[in-house]
Amino acid sequence: MILTLLLFAAFSLLGCNNDDSGYTPLIPPVPPGEGELNLPPLDPQLVQEGQQIFRFDTFGDETFWTDVLQMNQVIETAVSPATALNVGLKVDAEALPAAVVEAIQNGEVDLDDPQTTLALLQLNAVVGVQGQVSTNTDGTLKLDRMGVTCALCHSTVDDSFAPGIGSRLDGWPNRDLDPGLIISLSPTLDQMTKDIYTSWGPGIYDPRFNNDGLNNPVVIPPAYGLYGLPKAIFTGDGDVEHEPVGPVAYWNRYVAVTQMHGHGYFEDSRLNLVVDHREGDDLVTEKLPALQAYQFSISAPAPPADSFDATAALSGKALFSGKGQCATCHSGPLFTDVIDGGKLHPQSASVALDKDYVNRSATKQWRVTPLKGIWQHPPYFHDGSAATLADVVARYNQERNLALTAAERADLTEYLKSL
Ligand code: HEC
């Protein structure tokens, strides 16, 4: 009731209802970022199951990461904790027993010894990596099998213990992770393929390269703030028509099967793609409802206190809907018009430097990116071509001839930081 009143108050303030015809729309338009979608509550049990899957389930992808890429041998012989942290892997401090924490604090743990990495894997403390560790007759550790989970790319830690070591932050993209560099360490790849993988850099991955052979990677996006969007990913490929479980589940199946090489099946005639990694089993399909529920349960993080100038942000808010014309696309409660019947936009709608990625997708169009929590994950746009939110504003100002003054650009930037 209060919300309804507020909505009508906002509506009146906007002066939208002094229509001579006497017609009053049933759902008044709300300013961007306001109003609610009235989504059904999530089943807590399902969310809980989904968390375990998101963090720890490999969907049987050891068949690829161990049997094909032989990454277990790479880690065992060459990946010390120092190296692992260098390529952006994170350590879950909560999985470390007090004695280990103390030993690290006292400098008694050799962070340059791959054996320490194996010990961390044995403790299930490496975010997004699952290892089966056994002991050799001489007492040293051996990594029998390893696989990866969703958390590898879509979780990070809060660095509360040390850089790269802390409590898990699920849904936060790991923009330090260099997935291409990690894969390139496999002894089974030819030099040309390795060169492509090493060209991507931290926070970047191409989730289509192994399917279409094109090399045009994108930033790892957040897996939070997605509940209520009828289409998933930059190009809106995921929707309920192509995966009955839901839009995010469409993409989860895609990644689990075609990228992680989990045991499952993916098919999309729009992409002319069928990938079948079932080995007499399907370790993906039945997990999709819980996995999606968990992601839907993660809200976008609020900006840290004092991280933006509130007065400037208020002026920026007016510019967002006014002179900046941002709200024509970034509209509604989640700052995207995709909630308007699944609306997508043509190739020219993106002001990113790369425009080609869209052509590799199922829709060949862009979804307007939701903006809540945007402060958290620079760089911006699918290609990471804007390093900061100020760069985003400058890009729009130039590409769309908005003629924003320097002061207006600064205000708009403060507003984006506040979302
Ligand atoms: C190797 C890194 C990597 C792994 C592992 C990975 N993803 Fe992603 N994920 C990406 C990239 C890159 C994209 C962007 C794809 C695009 O938009 O075209 C993405 C997109 C997404 C999105 C889309 C968000 C949106 O805006 O709609 C979600 C949700 C997601 N991933 C969840 C998952 C889940 C769940 C798993 C495990 C099944 C997973 N990812 C595994 C790299 C990864």
Ligand code: HEC
């Ligand atoms: C014509 C529709 C449209 C308009 C107008 C528009 N945007 Fe966007 N916006 C998009 C699309 C589409 C994307 C995704 C582009 C990409 O990643 O290549 C996007 C992406 C963004 C991103 C990056 C999100 C991320 O996660 O990296 C920000 C920030 C943003 N827009 C802010 C703005 C601001 C500020 C304005 C007004 C100055 C604005 N947008 C105007 C369609 C629009």
